[in-house]
Amino acid sequence: MALLAFLTVLALVPTLAVDAQAQDKDSAGQHGGSGQRRGDGTDSQVAIIVDASRHMTEKSSGSGSETRMDVAKKAANETAKAVADRSETMVLGYGSEVAKAPENENSGCLDITSLSPLGDNKASDLEGDINKLQPKGYAPITNALKQAQREMDFSKKRSIVLISSGIDTCPHPPACEHAETSYNDPMETIHTIGVDADDKGKKVLECIAKASGGTYSDADNIQDLLVELIDVKGRVPNYGTPSGTPVQLADNPDNGFYLGEGLYQSSLPSPPKGKEKGDEKWFSISVPDNTQGRIAITPIPLGFEGGNWIKYGTEAEVRNDSCEYRETYEDYYIWPAPPSAENITITPDQSCDSTKYRIKISGIGDLHDTELPVEILVGFEPIASESEAGPKYGSGVPEDGDKIEIPDTSPQPTPGGTSYATAPEITKSTVSDTLVPGEMKFYRMNVDWGQRPVAEVEFDKNEEPGSRTRRGNLYIASPRRAITSRPLSDELEENAPVTVQAVNTPYVYYLNREGAEQDWRTADAGQWYFVVSLEGYNDNGKPNKEVEFRLSAAVEGERADGPAWRQPLEPGPAPSPEPPSSTGADGSAPQAKDIDNAPQSQTIMYAGLGLLAIVLIAGGAVYFTTVRRK
Incomplete structure (x- = not known):
């Protein structure tokens, strides 16, 4: 045994x-996937009640010649479009059959018409029934609510959407009182939409909604209500998480770990409230002979739930006390744009000890009292001789660069990464995936010397309820994670797909680093990135409906001569308290201090x-x- x-x-x-x-x-x-999709919604029911009483013939207070009835129909149709494919629906109208006159009060207060019986109705059919309404008589709000309640299934989740001016001409009992005493089932909710409601009418509608746990909205601002009605369960955005070998950044320059070639991850304290930057953190670099140190510091977007235009970024300083070397760098980004990495190049001077480069970094921006994840990409690029450097190209972008046609193929479903580090590599092709508002997807493609990346993305039509606009964006970034294309974007449309191109990145040559700022960003061959994003505004971080996109990417130009070195993307070796030449670079076994950072x-x-x-x-x-x- x-x-x-x-x-x-x-x-x-x-x-x-x-x-x-x-x-x-x-x-x-x-990395991020497409998430779960919402089910068919047959466990819920929605009743739309439309006010067609006589006062709805009055002109709307908005611009143009619309009447209150026109505004009510528009709100009802938007509601129907949002819920019809997710819930059983019905439409009731009141006040459309019996003229308002003293002798008609009794019959007028029972004037409730079932325009679309409860069932699996199509949005187009509901729209046709709604548009038939003609305003005529009394406003029996209470009786309309009672009828909707009677016709709905008590075993299912039930929502009533009342679209009205709030005028109640049959208050027996008053609608607010009825709601307060009759709606205590958590499965049943009344939402109200005010059509030119005056103070009294708005108070009635707000009372009805509050009594049942619902919401009140004005007819020109029903987006949030519609999102709540469709009970979106598609998914929340997938935000990037840092990748690479973990490293604990030091509080002072003397204790900073040495990083080797590859990718590392850490975090920076964000600025306290009232301060411009967070605490300083340190790491060290030892630059091998005949090379230059290439460092790219990338903050990882957190999503910033609930808003746009959030500033975030890093400030960096490189120092070498052996020769009084100092270089400072600062860059920041405005969410929802993807981060463009802080790029640092260290070309050792003969008067400097190449093992004593200390890098100080701090978090900057509007993000306070939290940690900002960062990735640190390190490379040691051999200094190219004149014969190795390759040609120098005189013009970065062809004059007709914006007219290029991107090769298009049948889209292959390919989940994008949620950060540069998790971007899947693609070839000249078309790939497809989905986004929700506030999300980015990353892809990468090999681009050689003498070539340049070009891309276009087609977003599906905007099927979100209501009139909220979304902007789809497309960016291109270098192997050093520097954005090289203008942030091109366009608003998604309701009736047709929208295409966005990114074709203004210059050709890639080693000697571009000797030119202007735009040129040094295109001085690296290797893995280039395509970033597709969908702005989220106040929906950042919230569940929302997916939008499909199709990304077509390619390289343009003939291969040219240039250095063979490419930036390694794999996780770097374990950080060390000493320069690598004395701590394991010779192949010795890792020590305990290395395991702590593994x-x-x-x-x-x-x-x-x-x-x-x-x-x-x-x-x-x-x-x-x-x-x-x-």
């Missing part, structure tokens, strides 16, 4: 290692193997003791 236990434990060694590697692979590959799954693997060794020793002792006794 002891021998069997020994052999069983021995067999677990490769399993432990494979499991730990799988955990690393899974965590590295996670990914968690590696730490688990080391701990598991240590525990396994103890078990093996104990099992062996038991086995040999048993043999001896025999």
Whole structure:
């Protein structure tokens, strides 16, 4: 038995290692997907009640020649369009059949017409029934509410949408009093939409809604109500999370860990309220001979729930006290634009100790009293000779660059990443995925010297209820994560898809770094990025309906000569308190201080193997003791 236990434990060694590697692979590959889609909504019912009493013939207070009835029909049709494919629906009209006259009061207060019986109605059919209404008589709000309540299924979630001026000409009992005494079922809610409601009418409508846990909206601002009515369960936005080898940034320059070549992740304290920047944090770089250090610091957007135009970014300083070297950098971004990384280039001077470069970074912007995730991309680029550098191109963008036609193919469903680090690599093709408001999707493509990336994206038509506009955006960024194209955007339309192009990135040449700012951004061959986004405004961070997009991307131009080096994208080696040449760069085993900065799954693997060794020793002792006794 002891021998069997020994052999069983021995067999677990490769399993432990494979499991730990799988955990690393899974965590590295996670990025946003399309999320869950909403079901068919047949567990809910919506009754739309439209006021067609005589006073609805009056002109609306808005501009133009619309009457109150016109405004009410528009609100009713928008409501029907939002809910028809998600819920069972019905439409009632009141005041449209019996003329208002003293002798008609009794019949007028019962003048309620079922325009569309409760069922799985199409929005177009509901619209046709609503548009037939003609204002004529009394306003029996209470009786209309009672009839809607009678016709709905008490076992389902029920919503009544009352579209009215709030004038109640049959107050027996008053509508507000009726709502306060008759609507206490959490499955039943009344929402009210005011059509040119005066103070008295608005008070009545607000009372009805409040009594049942519903909301009041003016007819020209019903977007939030419609979003609530459709009970959106599509998904919330997927925001990026940092990738790379974790590193603990230091509080002072002397204790900053040395970073090697690759990707790292950490976080920065955001500025306290009333301050322009957060606490300073440090790391170190040792630049190998005949290379220059290339550093890109990327803040990771948090989504900023509830708003647009949020400023966030980083401030950086590079110093080397051995030669009084100082360089400062600052860049910030305005959400919902994707981050354009803070790019730093360190070209060692012979008077400087190349092992003593200290980098100070701080968080800046409108984000307060929290942590700002950051990714730090490090590369050591060999300094190219004149013969290696390749040609210098005189004009960055062709004059007719905005007229280029992007090759289009059948779209292949391809989930985009939620950050630069999680962007899937694509080839010249068309891919498709979905966005919800406030979300970005990232893709990458190889671009060689002498080429430039071009792209266009087609967004599906805007099927959100109401009239809220959305802007779809397309950006292109370099391997150093610097935005190189103008942020092109366009508003999504209700009736047709919208196409946005990004075709103004210059051709990529090594010697572009000697030119203007726009040129240095296009001085790196390698993995270029395409970023597609959908603005969220006040819906950032909230569940919302998905919009499909189709991204067509390609490279233009002939390959040219240039250096072979490309920026590594993999996680960097474990941070070290000493320059790499003396702490493991020679292939020695990692020390405890390195394990502390390693990914968690590696730490688990080391701990598991240590525990396994103890078990093996104990099992062996038991086995040999048993043999001896025999």
